[in-house]
Amino acid sequence: MKFGVVVFPGSNCDSDAYHVLRDVIGADCEYVWHESRDLSGFDALVLPGGFSYGDYLRCGALARFSPVMDSVYKFVDEGKLVIGICNGFQILLEAGLLPGAMLPNDVLEFRCQWVNLKVENTSTPFTNLYKPGEVIRVPIAHGEGNYYAEPEVLDELERAGRIVFRYVDAYGNPTREANPNGAARNIAGIINEKGNVLGLMPHPERCSESLLGGEDGRRVFLSMIKSLETGAFLSK
Amino acid sequence: MKFKGTVTVWLKESIFDPQGAAVKGSLAAMGFKEVENVRIGKNIVITLEAESPEAAKDLLDSMARKLLANPVTESYRVYVEEEKAGAQR
Numbered sequence: 001m002k003f004g005v006v007v008f009p010g011s012n013c014d015s016d017a018y019h020v021l022r023d024v025i026g027a028d029c030e031y032v033w034h035e036s037r038d039l040s041g042f043d044a045l046v047l048p049g050g051f052s053y054g055d056y057l058r059c060g061a062l063a064r065f066s067p068v069m070d071s072v073y074k075f076v077d078e079g080k081l082v083i084g085i086c087n088g089f090q091i092l093l094e095a096g097l098l099p100g101a102m103l104p105n106d107v108l109e110f111r112c113q114w115v116n117l118k119v120e121n122t123s124t125p126f127t128n129l130y131k132p133g134e135v136i137r138v139p140i141a142h143g144e145g146n147y148y149a150e151p152e153v154l155d156e157l158e159r160a161g162r163i164v165f166r167y168v169d170a171y172g173n174p175t176r177e178a179n180p181n182g183a184a185r186n187i188a189g190i191i192n193e194k195g196n197v198l199g200l201m202p203h204p205e206r207c208s209e210s211l212l213g214g215e216d217g218r219r220v221f222l223s224m225i226k227s228l229e230t231g232a233f234l235s236k
Numbered sequence: 237m238k239f240k241g242t243v244t245v246w247l248k249e250s251i252f253d254p255q256g257a258a259v260k261g262s263l264a265a266m267g268f269k270e271v272e273n274v275r276i277g278k279n280i281v282i283t284l285e286a287e288s289p290e291a292a293k294d295l296l297d298s299m300a301r302k303l304l305a306n307p308v309t310e311s312y313r314v315y316v317e318e319e320k321a322g323a324q325r
Contacts, residue, residue, distance in 0.1 A: 057303070057304070058306055061303065061306070065303070093308075094306070100308060101306050101308035101309045103247070103251065103309060104254060104255070105254075106252070106254050107254075108254050108255065108258060148251065148308065148309055149308070150308075
């Protein structure tokens with residue numbers, strides 16, 4: 001089983017993701033340059049955080065037209081796993097692989113802090129090692145994480161259990177105060193209809209070792225490995 | 237023929253624009269009580285070669301739909317004018 005971490009010009013969480021996968025978890029992992037079109041041999045991809053193309057025009061808008069993205073569409077079609085973290089989530093939205101769009105944080109500030117997240121769906125290939133309704137602590141760092149979609153799209157996401165992570169208080173309540181950026185319905189992460197593409201603003205790769213203040217993020221990657229190993233997801 | 241196209245992109249009216257709201261607040265504090273609404277957007281200016289103004293507009297419209305604006309959150313408008321000879325830098 002092999003992970004690929006896509007490197008766009010301006011990605012800056014690529015090394016973090018690579019480090020967690022290879023050094024902390026011990027998975028086979030390689031960088032994938034954004035000009036590459038060859039994703040053969042990979043079972044899962046990470047679109048990392050950062051500022052691809054300097055966030056010019058809109059976050060993720062230019063990365064979406066990188067050569068590698070044509071292959072990412074095929075990769076997703078084949079049912080392989082893709083996780084987009086922060087800027088990676090923005091790229092997935094711009095690419096239309098997930099619905100909706102990001103607006104600037106309603107507070108007009110870049111937010112860099114720890115947040116509480118509720119794991120709303122534990123039957124995805126990215127969350128199968130969490131307990132239903134578990135509240136975890138994960139850091140965020142973004143200026144544009146104010147998730148927006150039309151009300152009917154939000155309703156459909158709710159109905160289908162596609163809201164995977166929500167900003168909550170310490171007791172698991174999605175309050176206004178717990179929402180760091182104004183995201184619709186406190187949405188921090190969503191999954192596609194097929195269930196193999198996850199996008200989230202918080203950074204699980206920054207909290208996968210106790211040395212960095214928390215380990216709650218590690219199970220995202222371990223869940224992916226488990227679902228790939230058991231074929232639980234691919235067999236669907 | 238050479239044209240200068242301007243694509244103006246701004247947040248849809250139905251979406252709260254925090255930058256516009258902040259500027260509106262400052263204008264009000266300065267005494268501009270007449271201000272009812274402020275929206276902040278961006279202008280993308282593109283010089284291009286096309287057969288006619290209509291063809292230039294079609295091209296710019298296609299660019300706006302595919303890249304310059306995000307249809308989920310943004311509206312856009314396209315203006316085209318002929319680039320005057322000698323006006324190019």
